[in-house]
Amino acid sequence: MRKIFAAVLLIAMLCSCAYADDGVIKIGVFNCLTGQNALGGQLELEGTQLAHKLMPEISGKKVELIIVDNKSDKVEAANAVTRLIENDKVCAIIGTFGSSLAMAGGEVAEKAKIPVVGTSCTNPLVTLGKKYYFRVCFIDPYQGAGAATYALRKLNFKRAATLIDVASDYSVGLGTFFKTAFEKMGGEIVAELKYNSGDQDFTAQLTELITKNPDIVFLPAYFAEGAIVLKQANELGAEFKFIGADAMDNPEIVTLGGDSVEGFMHTTFAYDPSMKDMNPTAKQFTEEWRKVHPDKDPNALAAVGYDAYVMLKDAIERAGSAEPEKIRDALEQTKDLPTVTGITTINVTHDAEKDMGIVEIRDGKKVFIGTVIPEN
Amino acid sequence: MHKTRNLILTVISVILFALFLNKAPEILNGYWLRIFNLIAINAILALSLNLIYGITGMFSLGHAGFMAIGAYVSALLILPPAQKAAMWILEPIYPFMLNLNTPFIISLIIAGIAAAFFGMLVAIPVLRLGGDYLGIATLGFAEIIRIIITNMTRLTNGSLGLKGIPAYTDLYMSWGCFAVILLCTVCMLNSNFGNILRAVRDDEVAAKMMGVNIFKVKVIAFTLGCFGAGLGGALMGNLITTIDPKMFMITQTYNILMIIVVGGLGSVTGSIIGSFLITIMLEWLRFVENPITIGSFEIPGIPGMRMVIFSLLLIVVIIFRREGIMGTREFSWDIFFPKSKAKKSKPVQNYDHVLEVEHVKLKFGGLTAIEDLNFNIDAGQIIGLIGPNGAGKTSAFNVISGFYKPTEGRIKFLGKQIGGLSPDQVCKAGMSRTFQNIRLFGTETALQNVTVGSWVRQKNSWWMSLLPFIFTDVLREDSEMKTQAMNLLEQLGLSEYANEKASALPYGAQRRLEIARALGTRPKFLLLDEPAAGMNPNESHELMEFIKRLRDEFKLTILLIEHDMKVVMNVCDYIHVLDQGVHIAQGTPSEIRANKKVIEAYLGAGASSENSQEAKF
Numbered sequence: 001m002r003k004i005f006a007a008v009l010l011i012a013m014l015c016s017c018a019y020a021d022d023g024v025i026k027i028g029v030f031n032c033l034t035g036q037n038a039l040g041g042q043l044e045l046e047g048t049q050l051a052h053k054l055m056p057e058i059s060g061k062k063v064e065l066i067i068v069d070n071k072s073d074k075v076e077a078a079n080a081v082t083r084l085i086e087n088d089k090v091c092a093i094i095g096t097f098g099s100s101l102a103m104a105g106g107e108v109a110e111k112a113k114i115p116v117v118g119t120s121c122t123n124p125l126v127t128l129g130k131k132y133y134f135r136v137c138f139i140d141p142y143q144g145a146g147a148a149t150y151a152l153r154k155l156n157f158k159r160a161a162t163l164i165d166v167a168s169d170y171s172v173g174l175g176t177f178f179k180t181a182f183e184k185m186g187g188e189i190v191a192e193l194k195y196n197s198g199d200q201d202f203t204a205q206l207t208e209l210i211t212k213n214p215d216i217v218f219l220p221a222y223f224a225e226g227a228i229v230l231k232q233a234n235e236l237g238a239e240f241k242f243i244g245a246d247a248m249d250n251p252e253i254v255t256l257g258g259d260s261v262e263g264f265m266h267t268t269f270a271y272d273p274s275m276k277d278m279n280p281t282a283k284q285f286t287e288e289w290r291k292v293h294p295d296k297d298p299n300a301l302a303a304v305g306y307d308a309y310v311m312l313k314d315a316i317e318r319a320g321s322a323e324p325e326k327i328r329d330a331l332e333q334t335k336d337l338p339t340v341t342g343i344t345t346i347n348v349t350h351d352a353e354k355d356m357g358i359v360e361i362r363d364g365k366k367v368f369i370g371t372v373i374p375e376n
Numbered sequence: 377m378h379k380t381r382n383l384i385l386t387v388i389s390v391i392l393f394a395l396f397l398n399k400a401p402e403i404l405n406g407y408w409l410r411i412f413n414l415i416a417i418n419a420i421l422a423l424s425l426n427l428i429y430g431i432t433g434m435f436s437l438g439h440a441g442f443m444a445i446g447a448y449v450s451a452l453l454i455l456p457p458a459q460k461a462a463m464w465i466l467e468p469i470y471p472f473m474l475n476l477n478t479p480f481i482i483s484l485i486i487a488g489i490a491a492a493f494f495g496m497l498v499a500i501p502v503l504r505l506g507g508d509y510l511g512i513a514t515l516g517f518a519e520i521i522r523i524i525i526t527n528m529t530r531l532t533n534g535s536l537g538l539k540g541i542p543a544y545t546d547l548y549m550s551w552g553c554f555a556v557i558l559l560c561t562v563c564m565l566n567s568n569f570g571n572i573l574r575a576v577r578d579d580e581v582a583a584k585m586m587g588v589n590i591f592k593v594k595v596i597a598f599t600l601g602c603f604g605a606g607l608g609g610a611l612m613g614n615l616i617t618t619i620d621p622k623m624f625m626i627t628q629t630y631n632i633l634m635i636i637v638v639g640g641l642g643s644v645t646g647s648i649i650g651s652f653l654i655t656i657m658l659e660w661l662r663f664v665e666n667p668i669t670i671g672s673f674e675i676p677g678i679p680g681m682r683m684v685i686f687s688l689l690l691i692v693v694i695i696f697r698r699e700g701i702m703g704t705r706e707f708s709w710d711i712f713f714p715k716s717k718a719k720k721s722k723p724v725q726n727y728d729h730v731l732e733v734e735h736v737k738l739k740f741g742g743l744t745a746i747e748d749l750n751f752n753i754d755a756g757q758i759i760g761l762i763g764p765n766g767a768g769k770t771s772a773f774n775v776i777s778g779f780y781k782p783t784e785g786r787i788k789f790l791g792k793q794i795g796g797l798s799p800d801q802v803c804k805a806g807m808s809r810t811f812q813n814i815r816l817f818g819t820e821t822a823l824q825n826v827t828v829g830s831w832v833r834q835k836n837s838w839w840m841s842l843l844p845f846i847f848t849d850v851l852r853e854d855s856e857m858k859t860q861a862m863n864l865l866e867q868l869g870l871s872e873y874a875n876e877k878a879s880a881l882p883y884g885a886q887r888r889l890e891i892a893r894a895l896g897t898r899p900k901f902l903l904l905d906e907p908a909a910g911m912n913p914n915e916s917h918e919l920m921e922f923i924k925r926l927r928d929e930f931k932l933t934i935l936l937i938e939h940d941m942k943v944v945m946n947v948c949d950y951i952h953v954l955d956q957g958v959h960i961a962q963g964t965p966s967e968i969r970a971n972k973k974v975i976e977a978y979l980g981a982g983a984s985s986e987n988s989q990e991a992k993f
Contacts, residue, residue, distance in 0.1 A: 033679030
């Protein structure tokens with residue numbers, strides 16, 4: 001029994017070693033395909049795979065995607081990146097959803113001098129002090145400032161409050177940067193309230209918010225908790241509006257929140273299938289996506305997964321080589337690159353500077369209502 | 377002889393492994409180096425959790441919390457000031473933290489100590505619980521630690537976590553730390569303190585009676601385990617150079633738990649094998665998530681497949697080999713060589729004045745278990761305590777040996793008041809007992825069972841056993857205790873079983889072993905609770921001789937509970953009779969045999985034809 005088992009494992013192992021090829025560009029993808037962030041990671045991977053399917057060659061060379069799972073775990077993330085670099089000898093890496101995972105993997109890539117293009121890891125610490133980490137998304141301070149700009153300049157709301165998940169780096173970061181930007185532009189923060197990931201009852205915080213009477217509440221929550229907050233606010237008869245961020249960008253919130261999410265707004269990557277005037281890249285992405293996934297709407301996370309590949313492809317073409325060092329230099333020079341989520345330019349801190357989208361829920365549907373450029 | 381041989385073999389293998397580590401950076405690529413580092417770190421964590429759970433038997437789910445403390449303390453101590461200044465973007469860091477900087481080794485030690493300190497703080501209230509409750513309480517504490525770290529933004533950078541921790545962890549560092557922890561653990565487990573830990577796991581009540589302060593021993597083991605957790609956490613954080621509170625959730629504890637369950641709860645060797653196996657398997661199984669080509673046939677990769685296979689393997693292990701790979705066994709060079717035999721030497725000694733029970737009353741709420749018990753016992757006597765079922769005999773034993781506190785009255789032992797002392801203190805005073813239902817430390821050998829008894833007289837402190845090369849006295853004392861225990865076994869005719877597991881001994885031998893264990897504490901006064909239970913007439917006849925011999929050879933005073941009247945009447949110098957908690961009679965065996973009250977108690981009023989009763993006795 002045991003011997004048979006061992007034999008099966010051995011055969012399986014031999015099979016796994018069977019691939020190796022020259023003349024191809026090997027690009028590693030590490031993302032959270034299982035674990036608590038699997039939902040986001042899977043969407044991004046599908047985006048990256050779609051891009052690879054449409055553009056299987058760069059400068060005439062075949063591209064091989066090597067995909068590893070980081071299990072939404074830091075230790076695994078570091079292992080996964082090491083494996084991509086040491087065993088699979090990739091020349092560049094794409095990933096990942098979840099900033100803490102990006103930080104763990106980034107450290108390894110930095111030491112091995114292999115460039116990485118981040119997808120939706122928005123924590124500013126990811127690229128801080130890093131030579132080899134870039135990202136195709138904007139960062140939390142930028143997004144926080146974007147929400148503040150929109151609330152104050154477009155909607156003319158002067159009194160804002162924040163409701164923040166203290167256990168989430170994402171939520172804490174966004175909340176802080178919203179506050180800074182909002183106050184800088186002359187607005188007033190009337191309350192800063194907190195909760196913890198996994199909380200179910202927000203009536204205490206909401207009651208206090210109602211007494212403070214803000215015009216708008218910034219809610220940088222994940223959609224599961226965000227939907228409950230919106231529902232309970234509606235039940236308590238709150239009259240202020242809510243604005244969230246990209247983690248609320250999930251069709252599920254309508255299912256979870258029902259009528260109470262009506263009129264809810266959130267910032268997001270500047271892509272949504274409901275967008276009116278799509279750029280050509282976005283149009284192509286939407287059409288191709290629908291061909292491959294007829295039962296699933298294209299979405300912003302898949303779009304950044306797609307864009308990461310596009311950005312890497314552009315860099316390799318400009319570098320004229322698949323040498324990691326040259327790819328890195330080219331990535332640093334990325335300018336005015338048309339991507340699904342808008343025109344991308346990489347700034348000095350290796351973060352993308354691009355338009356930010358604003359989405360509002362109207363009649364139970366997400367409607368892309370425009371873009372905003374954050375004031376700093 | 378074989379000790380020297382084993383030592384040489386051990387030294388050779390350590391040198392070989394060190395040479396391998398030295399060459400590893402040239403042979404292995406960075407990926408495998410990382411995995412080897414992880415193995416060492418996982419092994420440290422597994423050893424420390426095994427000490428708490430496998431060896432001492434405390435079901436703790438709090439390991440991740442203590443790892444978090446270690447990881448944060450070490451990271452904060454080694455992060456360069458510039459990196460600190462750049463990272464606290466939400467709230468400023470405390471100014472005094474900014475320039476705090478120590479060498480890596482120092483930070484590791486402080487990390488371990490910090491985790492141990494918090495471990496002790498948690499242990500003191502929580503270890504009063506046992507079993508599942510302890511698991512839940514420690515789980516809760518680990519979560520509390522994590523939430524505190526999340527909220528102390530100025531100290532820990534909150535949920536943003538820390539990054540850019542200078543990476544000092546290489547194979548020398550991780551395996552060096554592992555070697556130190558392994559050496560200390562093995563030395564400790566081989567010393568008598570190790571026996572004590574296992575004794576506490578196997579049977580707390582019996583361990584108490586052997587003079588072990590259970591609570592203290594548990595706190596020590598928990599604290600030491602937390603030191604390992606802190607050290608392991610610090611190394612892990614340093615290896616991946618970035619930490620945040622979410623890294624230390626319960627799943628982290630499960631990972632380590634998985635290692636020790638697969639390796640074998642209570643086995644150091646098992647923990648190490650488990651660390652190798654699980655760390656390597658987790659990475660190696662990644663191939664099942666890649667597309668696999670067999671000939672022209674391609675199977676697409678499925679993310680998560682690895683964990684499915686892994687879970688299946690775990691289930692297989694649990695179904696077919698519940699005790700894990702090693703069970704509680706340890707690796708030993710001896711398995712490669714034929715066995716050698718044990719040897720002999722000389723006997724043990726002495727006593728003087730004994731027990732006074734004065735108007736002792738024991739009540740449980742409204743129920744009176746003992747009503748006014750009053751007697752004295754002189755040195756060198758064998759006293760019987762008899763009575764029908766429910767008469768309060770075992771309660772009387774429990775009061776005398778300290779398991780119950782008398783509601784009223786006083787108990788003097790060797791002229792000293794002992795009523796209300798705990799069993800371990802009573803034991804230290806020179807009293808020992810056996811139990812009605814045998815309570816041996818089942819997983820320990822007969823010899824180890826007896827050496828547990830010598831804990832009360834041990835002069836060296838437990839912590840010396842961590843560093844036996846410095847405190848060589850520990851080794852000397854340990855070997856002395858072993859010799860003495862061996863002698864005891866010999867005297868009781870148990871030497872052939874010395875290295876067998878107590879639970880595997882025949883019934884009669886288990887009974888005798890329990891007595892040997894009690895004698896291991898060198899008592900002056902021995903309480904035997906139904907020594908003849910389950911024996912046939914032949915065996916109980918032998919027992920009578922044995923009890924008399926015990927008294928003479930060990931100069932004991934003996935109080936025994938027994939239902940076998942033949943034994944009682946033949947062995948005892950004097951007998952006390954209890955009925956429903958009342959002390960109804962006392963006298964020599966012939967007096968008791970003729971006592972009407974006794975006959976009535978046993979057979980009911982009216983059955984007083986003395987002759988026929990006498991025949992019964």
